[in-house]
Amino acid sequence: MSPGEYQVTIVKYGTRQTTRGDVYLNYHLYGEPDGPIGMDYFFWVVRDAERTIVVDTGFSAAGGARRRRTTLLDPAAAFDALGVDRAAGPPVVVTHAHYDHIGNLGLFPASPLIVAAAEYDFWTGPYARRTLLHHSVEDEEIDGLRGADRDGRLRTFDDQLDLAPGVRLIRVGGHTPGQSVVLVNTGAGPVLLASDAVHYYEEYERSMPFSQVSGLVDMYAAFERIRAMVASGQVRHLVAGHDPGTLARFTPVPDGPLAGLAATIA
Template sequence: MTARYQVTIVKYGTRQTVRSDVYLNHHLYGEPDGPIGMDYFFWVVRNTERTIVVDTGFSAIGGANRKRTTLIEPAAAFDALGVDRAAGPPVVITHAHYDHIGNLGLFPASPLTVAGAEYAFWTGPYADRTLLHHSVEDEEIASLKQADAEGRLRPFDDEADLAPGVRVIRLGGHTPGQSVVTVETTDGVVLLASDSVHYYEEFERSMPFTQVSGLVDMYAAFERIRTMLATGEVRHLVPGHDPDTLDRFTPVTGPLAGLAATIGEEC
């Protein structure tokens, strides 16, 4: 029997911007510009046997450099969830942008699973180009290199089973190694889309995000996710930045009230 998990979605940051800042070539849609919110999340997958962390949020420096608003420090959020950081729980890196790997130092003993294509790009010859480099912090890329030197990096090619009931899949598009995570829960399979889908609207209308390494790959990622939903392979889509996300799932109580929601039950 496949192991089942509870997924916790944690909103730790936010910002306000405009639609032309998030949708690639927004003017081509012939629509007026307007305000739009962007929330920042990480995810925790757990049952009675294991805990898996999916991304670690932006650091204080990474957020300040881009004038992002921190709602709760990720370390405090992990602690509120009872994540034993010192125990070295597995960490999935969906991609290496600043708002997804900013707190890897909180998990100094953890194995880090990342697409090989992602690591190869950010340690390769084009990582310093302005249109790509503005989304990363050099110190955080260095932390990936250090993890590799320590033998903690777990690169994979296209797909990998992280644990029974948890699978990581590289789709590309947003970055060369942009990955998603599927999780078996008591309420069906959850797709943690991360930044393969920033917004529900982005996915529903095939409106690519402004930051993209492979436009055709991004469109193809939308189609693959549509197929996963249509065939019942996936029941719940959880995007990477949509402010509507928490309202679609079960709110938590306690210190993370208003900042987190769950899917499924821990079992």
């Protein structure tokens, strides 16, 4: 890997089985029968010759158990298997503050945390405890963001941030007020880690919003924005945030503790 040209590793650490009516907003309006659908849980590691960047940290054991999610791989073990030096404080990107994306921030006590200002402001603001929004977060994990802010480890941005050469954070909103995506330069072309701006490829391809949404119009606009990025060549590889078919689209990790649970783009 050369400086500014990254390898992206996609790690599947959890899963669950649910229904289409559960994951798609007002699914009955599509006039289609309900049916089963899987949901996988991922985090991502971005590395070049000079740096390692962690994108989200997955759900905690407590957060996953509370929601009856199946843990396939302990995130701490996965980071260690990837050779991520957690004690060195690699930057951690928070694409949004839901329980399945910030549940293990405590593994990185020295790391700067980078999050959209709109995201941090919302979850520390007056509407964060409303039932339809609050069920997707853990209070102690939001407190962890507050603590990072007090410690001077929290870095916020408005709409876009070039975090490093070849790594750009873009706030798109929709799923949450500060939902962000990560554009990464790789040898295989530019990769967009869509996180929960695109849970499922079908969601994006058919403009079918996810059931958890803070701004419906913003979610539709995010789909259009990503389509424009793909059409223009700004994005070559789109990585969905929860689709069970994600790993099969990329190069599998063939052996070791991540075999069958990770893939790379380089």
